[in-house]
Amino acid sequence: MNMPRKPRFAELAERVAPEGTDPWVLHWEARQAAAAGQDVIVLSVGDPDLDTPAAVIDTAVERMRGGDTHYTETAGRPALRAAIAARHTARTGQSVTAENVIVLGGTQNGLFVASLCLAGPGDEVIALDPMYATYPATIKASGAKLVPVATPAERDFHTDLAAVEAAISPRTRAIFVATPNNPSGVVLTEEEVDGLAAIARRHGLWLVSDEVYAGIADGGRVPSLGARLPDQTLTVASLSKTHAMTGWRTGWIVGPVDFISRAHDLAQCMLYGLPGFVQEAALTALAMADECEGKVREYCRQRREVLYAGLQGIRGIRACWPQAGMFMLIDIRATGLGGEEFVHRLYRAEGVSLLDGAPFGAAAQGFVRACFATDEAVLVEATHRIRRFCETLP
Ligand SMILES: Cc1ncc(COP(=O)(O)O)c(C=O)c1O
Numbered sequence: 343m344n345m346p347r348k349p350r351f352a353e354l355a356e357r358v359a360p361e362g363t364d365p366w367v368l369h370w371e372a373r374q375a376a377a378a379g380q381d382v383i384v385l386s387v388g389d390p391d392l393d394t395p396a397a398v399i400d401t402a403v404e405r406m407r408g409g410d411t412h413y414t415e416t417a418g419r420p421a422l423r424a425a426i427a428a429r430h431t432a433r434t435g436q437s438v439t440a441e442n443v444i445v446l447g448g449t450q451n452g453l454f455v456a457s458l459c460l461a462g463p464g465d466e467v468i469a470l471d472p473m474y475a476t477y478p479a480t481i482k483a484s485g486a487k488l489v490p491v492a493t494p495a496e497r498d499f500h501t502d503l504a505a506v507e508a509a510i511s512p513r514t515r516a517i518f519v520a521t522p523n524n525p526s527g528v529v530l531t532e533e534e535v536d537g538l539a540a541i542a543r544r545h546g547l548w549l550v551s552d553e554v555y556a557g558i559a560d561g562g563r564v565p566s567l568g569a570r571l572p573d574q575t576l577t578v579a580s581l582s583k584t585h586a587m588t589g590w591r592t593g594w595i596v597g598p599v600d601f602i603s604r605a606h607d608l609a610q611c612m613l614y615g616l617p618g619f620v621q622e623a624a625l626t627a628l629a630m631a632d633e634c635e636g637k638v639r640e641y642c643r644q645r646r647e648v649l650y651a652g653l654q655g656i657r658g659i660r661a662c663w664p665q666a667g668m669f670m671l672i673d674i675r676a677t678g679l680g681g682e683e684f685v686h687r688l689y690r691a692e693g694v695s696l697l698d699g700a701p702f703g704a705a706a707q708g709f710v711r712a713c714f715a716t717d718e719a720v721l722v723e724a725t726h727r728i729r730r731f732c733e734t735l736p
Pocket of ligand 1: 520554579580592
């Protein structure tokens with residue numbers, strides 16, 4: 343008699359599985375412990391300790407009660423697409439309209455759509471390393487090979503354009519960057535952006551620019567790849583960080599119309615539109631963008647200083663000043679511990695949850711990442727605990 347055969351999973355399921363130890367396991371353990379009232383400090387995730395603006399919630403509730411709970415246009419409502427386009431133009435100087443915008447479920451969803459629309463099996467995709475920890479799976483989901491290009495600590499995590507060019511092969515389709523970067527907080531300079539645009543133009547490559555933190559960088563803007571190479575750049579962003587709206591899953595891609603049409607086809611069989619009440623709330627949020635971004639920017643600026651100051655003079659570690667964003671890399675190489683061991687031992691000893699840098703790429707190996715988007719007193723206490731922990735190390 344034939345033994346029943348076990349059904350199998352797709353190769354995709356393997357490609358998106360985390361490599362090595364899942365860095366989020368400790369984070370979720372810490373979150374649960376905090377929720378259960380234990381004395382732990384969670385600095386392992388970039389979710390601002392701020393509330394979504396009340397007007398945004400009011401809009402969502404009113405629209406939900408008013409019956410705005412049905413299907414919507416897959417690419418997003420025209421008014422929201424137009425508002426995103428206007429905000430993008432104001433921020434970057436790139437002239438775009440609603441036709442250049444697709445509304446998606448957060449930056450992460452936008453990165454995934456970009457990945458699937460731009461590359462596939464046999465292709466290669468370059469990403470600047472360190473990179474946000476979801477990038478490897480996001481890129482590999484398409485079947486393409488991820489080619490990391492180090493932006494090493496010795497260059498203060500800035501781009502080596504010659505190394506980018508050297509990594510290009512006939513199979514390269516796209517270059518993924520985040521500016522400001524997570525975890526390093528680096529904002530790509532005018533020269534880096536000019537150089538990357540020139541490389542992409544020369545080799546006929548797509549640029550995917552993750553600008554989820556751009557609105558909270560100094561002055562609310564960063565040098566824009568989209569403004570330099572509009573026909574080959576996809577700018578991905580969301581309301582998550584700028585408006586303390588991580589749970590609303592409201593993001594977008596701004597790009598050339600032919601790309602938006604492809605992304606629409608994919609979204610049609612994948613997301614099928616964001617809820618109408620969420621889109622209307624997003625319109626309210628965008629109308630308050632200056633105010634919201636200014637608030638989060640100032641909030642992050644103050645807390646970055648508190649964390650940086652508190653980490654000075656601790657034996658074996660060195661805080662790296664981030665230009666923008668919500669994260670700080672801490673060089674722990676002189677402690678003799680690896681990142682994973684450091685974060686586990688710190689958590690067990692002092693109840694402070696940080697993330698190992700290694701899952702963000704080889705260039706962040708020997709570093710740990712702390713999120714400073716939280717209460718100042720909590721940050722101060724975290725630095726006391728980190729100091730105490732480091733003093734116990736040989
Ligand atoms: C660089 C980067 N890109 C994308 C995301 C995901 O953002 P969203 O909530 O918009 O999906 C994050 C979240 O931390 C991030 O740091």
